[in-house]
Amino acid sequence: MHPEDKTGIVGWGAYVPRYRLKAEEIVRIWGFEKTVPKGLFIIEKAVGGSDEDAVTIGWEAARNALMRAEIDPKEIGAVFFGTESKPYAVKPSATIIAEALGITPVTMASDMEFACRAGSEGLRASIGLVASGMVKYAMTIGADTAQANPGDVLEFTASSGGAAFIVGPREEAAAYFEGSYTYVTDTPDFWRRAHSHYPLHGEGFTGEPAYFNHIINSVKGLFNKLKLTPDDFDYAVFHQPNGKYPLRVGKRLGFPKEKIMPGLVTPWIGNTYNGSALIGLAKVLDQAKPGQRILVAPFGSGAGSDAYSIVVTERVEEKQRLAPMVQEYIDDKVYIDYGLYAKYRGIIRRITG
Amino acid sequence: MVRLSISRHWREKGAYYRLEGIECLDCGKRSYPPAPVCPHCGSRNVRRVKLPRTGRLLSYTITYSIPEGFREYAPVMLGLIELDDGTRLVSQLTDTKPEELRENMRVEAVLRRVQVDGEYGLIHYALKFRPHRPGGRKE
C-alpha cells in the first residue's frame, strides 16, 4: 500500500483557447523549410486572445474541474498553480483564481515554478496533503501562455491552454492514484532569465539528457515501485513538447502508439507547457472506462519528471458530461494569421502608458 | 496613460470575479451590480447572491471609437445581457467577432483581463461574456 491510493481525482477540467495558428503560417513568416512542422508532428497551435493569460486560462480549467467535482469550493484547502507565464513576477496568481472561484480565504495557495512540470509538482503535493488528512480537497492547475522567441523553432509549438485537477478522498474519485514517483537532476536544457521575454534552450540537448532521460527514469522508477509493466496500462500520457517526442519515449518504454494517441494533443493545440501532459490526462479521463489504468508522466526542463499510475473508477462516466471535454475545445476553433497572433500574444511593441 | 486605482477595483471583486448581485427580499427582484438598496423598489432588505453565469444578449454594439486603455480589445463589443434569472447587466463580449453577434444569442461569463495598467501596473480581471463554448452547453 502507498499513501497515494487513499486519494483520487474527484474533478478534472481543461481549457483550450479558441484561436489557432497553423504551423505553415510560421513557416511563411520566418522562412522555415516547409517540412519542419511535419518533422515536429505539429499541425497547428492554440493561441489565447488579447484578454487571456495563464490566470484566465487556469480559471476556466479550474471552473470545469469544479463542475465535475460537484463540491463546495470552500472545502478546497490548497490551490497550486503551475505556470511559466505568470502574469506577475511577484504576486501570486493562485490567489486570483482561488478568489474568483470562491475558494478563499481559508486555503493554501501558491504558484509553483518548475518549467513545464510545476503543475505536476502541485499534483504530487495535493496527493500528499489529502493523503495525510491535512486538507479534504486540493486543487492543482497547470496553465500557460507559452512564450517562444519569434523565429525560434520553439514558436511552432509554444501555445496556450491549461488543465486542473481536484484531488480528494478515493471514495469520491473518478480515478484513484496507485502510486507516484519523481526523478529530478540539475540539467539546464531550457531556461528563461528573470527579465527576459523569451526562453532559450539547448536544442538537441533538450532531448536525450533531459526529456528522455528523466521521463524514462521516472516511469521505470514507478514500474519498479508498483511492480507494473507497460502491458498493465491502457493509456500512456507523456509531456508533449512536440508530437514526436511522446511517441518516441513511449516506444522506448514499451508502449504501442495506440495507447499514446488518445492523450496526445500537441499536434492540434501545440505545447501548452504546464498544460501539456495534464490536458492529455484530462482528455483520457474524458473517455476512460472504469477499471482502466493510466500512466501519466509530465516533464519539466531543468529537469525532472513525475510518473503516476491512475486507476479509473465507476464514477468516471457520470462526471464526464458535467463539463466541456478536451476534444470539444480542440474542435471549436478559429484560424488567425500571424499578425493577429502577434497582437494577441503581445509581441507587437507599443506604448501602453 | 491611465493610472488605475488599486482599492477601487479590489473592493468590487465579488461582483467582478463571481458575479455577485443583490436580491430584494421585498419585491423579489435581483440586480447587478450590488447596491445597498434595491434599485427597483428602494427596499434596504436586500441580500447578496451569486447570479447565474449564463444568459442571452438583449442588445449589443461593436465600438470603433475606443476609450484610452482599450485599443488591444478593439473593436470593443458590448452586450446588454439578461441572465437566466432575469437580472440585466452591461458587459464586454469576448472571443467573438462582429458578424457572429445577434440578439438572443446565448452567452456565458468567463474571467478575462479587462484593464491592464500599462507595463508595470496592476492587471484588473473580471468576468466578460462570450458565446457559449464549446457548443451550447449549460453550466
Next chain:
Amino acid sequence: MESKVYVIGVGLTRIARLYDKGLTDLFAEASLKALEDAGWPEVDAVVVGSMLPSIHNEQSSLASLLAQSLPYTRGKMAVGVEDADNSGLAAVIKGYSLIASGLAKTVLVAGVEKMTEYPSAMAIRALSQACNAQHELFHGATLISLQALLMRLYMNTYGIDRDTMSAWPVLMHSNASENPYAQLRFKVTKEQVASSMMVSDPIRLLDSSPIGDGAAAIVLAASDAAGSRNNAVEIAAVAQASDTVGIAYREDPLRLLAAEKAARTAYEKAGIKARDLDVVELHDTTTILGLLGLEALGLSPRGKAAVMVDEGEFSSKSKPSVNLSGGLKARGHPAGATGVYQAAEIALQLRGDYPGRRAPDPEMGLALGLGGLGSTASIIVMRR
C-alpha cells in the same frame, strides 16, 4: 412665495476645436457678451457649469478662477456646478434657485468646457464618466456605445429602420446650417448618414455629437432687478429628476424616467401641457437620445418619435420646433456648457432675435438637459 426669475442677457461663443482659447478665454467671451446684452448689471453671484475641468484642465475651484476674469466680481459668490453633461442646465437651475430663494438678485450663469486638450481616446473616456465608472466604463463602455445598445434595442423593439432613424440627424444638420454658433454648419442627406463611419454599431458618425470647445452665459435677474428691460424672458418653471446611473438597472431601458418625471413637474408648475410648447431644445448626444427625449417630454407617443421626425414634425414650421440650434448633434456638445447654450437659445427664440432658424412667433419654450443616459434630467420652461 418664490420670486419670479427672468433671463435678461445671453452670450455665446462659436463651438469648435478652439485650440487657441482656454477655459478663461471662452468664459470671459461668453460672459462679457451676456453682461453687455443685459446692460452691465451688477451681479451678486457667478455660477459655472462644467463637467471636465478637473480632468482636462486639472482645475477645481473653477468658478472663483473664472470670476476673476470679470470686472467687479471679487468678493461675490462664485460656485461651480457639476452634473455630468447636464452641468449647464443644472447651473442655470442653481442660478434660478439663488434668486427664487432671495439669496441673490442678479446671477451670471455660465457653462464652459474644453474638450480638445487631449487626444480623442482620452476625451471619450472622460466624457464617458457621465455613466457608471465601476460597472460600465470599467468594461470599456462609453457614453456613445451605451447609447448604441439602446438604439439597437429601440430599432428592434419598434421595427424602425436606418433610413427612418436618419431623419433626425438630417433635421439637426439642416437647422445647424443656419446657426452661426454651431460646430457643424452643413446639411447632410439620409444617404450620407447611412454611409458615414460606424462609431458604435448602429450609431454612425453622423448620429453622434462632435467633440468641441465652447462657452455660453446667461444673466438671470429677479423681477425688480430685471426692471423694465423689454427683452426679458420669464422662467415659468424649472424641474430636476434623477434615474439610475447604469442602464441595466432600468426596468425599461427605452424610457427616460428622469426626463418624464421632470417634464411632468415642470408642466404642472408652469400650468401647461406638452402641446402648448412652441420651441424646444433637447439633449441628443446621439440620435437615439434625441428620440427618447421627444417621447419623454410627451411630444411623441413611445416608439413613434423617429417616424414623426421622418414625417416632417418638429421642424421650424412645426409646433413645437425642436432643436432649431441643430441640437447636440450639429450645434455641438461642449459637455457642461451645452445646457447654458440651450437656455440661451430658448430665450433668444422667445425674444425673437435668435440668429438662426426661428420658430414662428413662439410664446412658450422648454430646454431639456440630460446627464449621461438620462441619469439626471433638468428642465427649464420659459415664457415670452
